[in-house]
Amino acid sequence: QSVLTQPPSASGTPGQRVTISCSGSSSNIGSNFVYWYQQFPGAAPTLLIYRNNERPSGVPDRFSASKSATSASLSISGLRSEDEADYYCAAWDDSLSGVVFGGGTKLTVL
Amino acid sequence: EVELVQSGAEVKKPGESLKISCKGSGYSFDSYWIGWVRQMPGKGLEWMGIIYPGDSDTTYSPSFQGQVTISADKSISTAYLQWSSLKASDTAMYYCARLLSGRYSSFDYWGQGTLVTVSS
Numbered sequence: 001q002s003v004l005t006q007p008p009s010a011s012g013t014p015g016q017r018v019t020i021s022c023s024g025s026s027s028n029i030g031s032n033f034v035y036w037y038q039q040f041p042g043a044a045p046t047l048l049i050y051r052n053n054e055r056p057s058g059v060p061d062r063f064s065a066s067k068s069a070t071s072a073s074l075s076i077s078g079l080r081s082e083d084e085a086d087y088y089c090a091a092w093d094d095s096l097s098g099v100v101f102g103g104g105t106k107l108t109v110l
Numbered sequence: 111e112v113e114l115v116q117s118g119a120e121v122k123k124p125g126e127s128l129k130i131s132c133k134g135s136g137y138s139f140d141s142y143w144i145g146w147v148r149q150m151p152g153k154g155l156e157w158m159g160i161i162y163p164g165d166s167d168t169t170y171s172p173s174f175q176g177q178v179t180i181s182a183d184k185s186i187s188t189a190y191l192q193w194s195s196l197k198a199s200d201t202a203m204y205y206c207a208r209l210l211s212g213r214y215s216s217f218d219y220w221g222q223g224t225l226v227t228v229s230s
Contacts, residue, residue, distance in 0.1 A: 046220065098160075
């Protein structure tokens with residue numbers, strides 16, 4: 001049972017907009033930055049979003065994120081087949097004194 | 111260019127000890143926290159702990175405290191994760207990763223992962 005809650009799966013067709021949610025609490029999302037990671041099968045995770053809604057250089061602007069109170073969301077617009085991957089949210093948790101991850105969302109592009 | 115290169119895959123027997131490594135380059139290794147993340151087969155990411163190579167200040171997840179030891183040698187820009195007595199349940203991929211900005215943040219750069227298999 002992960003501290004941050006994500007839907008286990010999401011799907012969309014090419015060109016669509018998909019949103020993945022991440023629910024936490026006041027000790028993590030509610031008081032700290034949210035990060036999002038993308039992981040392809042057999043590969044290490046890569047940083048997709050940092051500090052709630054900032055994109056590292058090289059990440060397309062099709063990827064965006066937001067945070068409100070104790071929840072966050074990642075949106076992917078103009079969905080492409082190469083976006084098919086697992087997506088994880090993460091945040092520092094003040095109560096646990098460590099980073100907590102969501103359980104991951106497997107995105108399927110139909 | 112920031113790079114974290116981890117040691118190769120390991121196959122061990124239960125009860126054996128193991129130390130895996132993560133060598134950083136392209137940045138000031140002793141000025142950024144480095145952490146370890148476990149991913150069991152088919153499962154999600156789990157934060158194990160972090161270390162500041164500058165002074166070896168270390169924080170463990172309660173789930174991993176006493177189960178593993180995290181260390182670093184700043185003279186060779188390398189962090190380590192070690193077990194004194196492996197269990198079959200330690201079979202997993204282990205990633206090292208650099209913290210973006212201070213200990214209360216998350217990871218920006220990741221190593222390629224070290225697969226640890228523990229089987230009799």
